[in-house]
Amino acid sequence: MPNWLLSGQEGVKERLVLDVVSNKVSHSYLFTGVSGKDGLAAGRFLFDLIKEHLGGEESDYREFLNNGEAFLKEQALELVRLANQTGQGYGNFIVVDGLERMNDSSFNILLKTLEEPPGNTCFVLTASSQDLVPETVVSRCRVIHFGNDSMDKAREVLVGEFNDENEETIETVVTFVNGNLENGRVLLGNKEKLKAFFEMRDFCLKLIGGMKFADKLQFAQGVKADGQTRLLLMVLLFVLRLDMVNSALGKGLGLFSASRLAFFVEAVVVALQDLDKNVNEGLVLDNVLLLFD
Template sequence: MSLKDIIGQEKAVRMLLGILIRQKVASSYLFCGETGIGKKTAAVDFAKALNCLNPQPAGPRITSDSPVDACEECESCSKIKAGVHPDFLLISPEERLIRIEEVRIIDDALSYKPFEGRKKTVIVDDAETMNISAANAFLKTLEEPPQDSVIILVSSRPDLLPETIRSRCSRINFFPLSKASCREVLAEKEKDAEKFSLAARLSMGRPGIALSSDLHEERKWVLNLLRGMLHAEKDGWSSRDEMQRWFDHALVLLRDMTVLKLTDDPRQLVNNDLEGYLTGLSKSVDVKVIIYIHQELSRIRRLLQFNLNKSITWNYTASMLRKGLVF
């Protein structure tokens, strides 16, 4: 895939192609937006374009025939795609954390001039997971960027990055995809019509989430845990990742309950195949209570970054749901 092939991010792609056409490449970028909307893919494609040996025209998104986009066929593009290009480095968190050791790897990689390509390119995925030591060390790298290098931070929570880091990066914003674009991305994976429709709805403009997991099975798991909470069963989460996924789905279910109470229009539901279940769950509950629960779950979801105790969080959440959702 090259930049011109990215679906649903026209504005961001035009900006990146424009940068390449003008040859005004900054030393550092911050790619921001929700999880699963193509930020990392765009970062890798940008790295390909920077070092492509046989660049191609930018396509219809840019009124220019300048050959600046990746060809996807040359040795450089193939190596970056495989993650083995000597001038390309992708850093991802280990155990949800980027430590100072990873920053030292970045510094070491950037200390050498490009070996094969035009630009040394480093991508830091989930950059907001840098701990304090790593962030402080990384700031020094951004303050004195090596020549012929490009650093791209990819983040779904840029507000968690220090302002000193954010201010030194050129920001490129990415947004959730339209329904049509989301369906276009998912059509290549899901051939079952029913599952395809459900995945398109549940992803809510973030097709990467649907491509990386079975949202149909995941929702079943979420509903089972919800029943467990309402029946005072023990903690059913096994990790913080599971906690985050459960809260994400639960918030959408509460959103649908609110929509039902206010509009009684199942066409507006994300989980429209659960209309009967959601109607029963919210039948005798005031809409203000549902909105309060949604606000409280949103607050807990934000606090998960602080490693909340699983059992305490389960018990608190379950207790609140049992008090609010009256059958």
């Protein structure tokens, strides 16, 4: 079972889970803003997801560790040799930690491989900064940036400022606002908004769990009347994304597969985009609710 507990990187985990359960895994990833054990842990997390959900039991996992020394031409040639070995599915999974250690010769060798990647190989490349990697390499990778410790900082500050709230409430809010301290303050500082948020959260949990059409319709009518359609969709997206990641890790509600949840996530994202285009709110919300009939 994939196990990666790096705090504050929920967005990264969600992105990787979505790629895997949607069967849209890239041949090359560039993790920026991370190196060392955290980058390696993220690479292993992706590898385990692929094995579990895409049938990569026979895959070979290899790491080029960052030992602080330059990544020379000979090592780059070895990387290419391993990448071109035959295998089933994602037969070769190669992690290169500290890409900034490469010299021009090494980068050129890597670039040629990324331009025509072997069909059965997935690269995970890590770098402390995207600026240290040639744009020609960056352009051939799916770039995922690792954020700072904003989640931990927001959690610490909000626990101190709102000590009348229990830790579970604060943790849920911090996750919902993705570590944005000001947004967390706004939500926790307004009891009516906080109550409405949790009512919507509970409704969304019941919605994906199955609920009577009449109850669904009654709640939706109240949301429309209050002009809260966007907020409800954002809360639903939050609930779905969280369950999608947890399902991929074997800890979800168990009502839908991770791939089905990914479908719901994409549908709600489109619904929010429709609101931006001034599509009728009632129509948008009704179409989303119909997904769960």
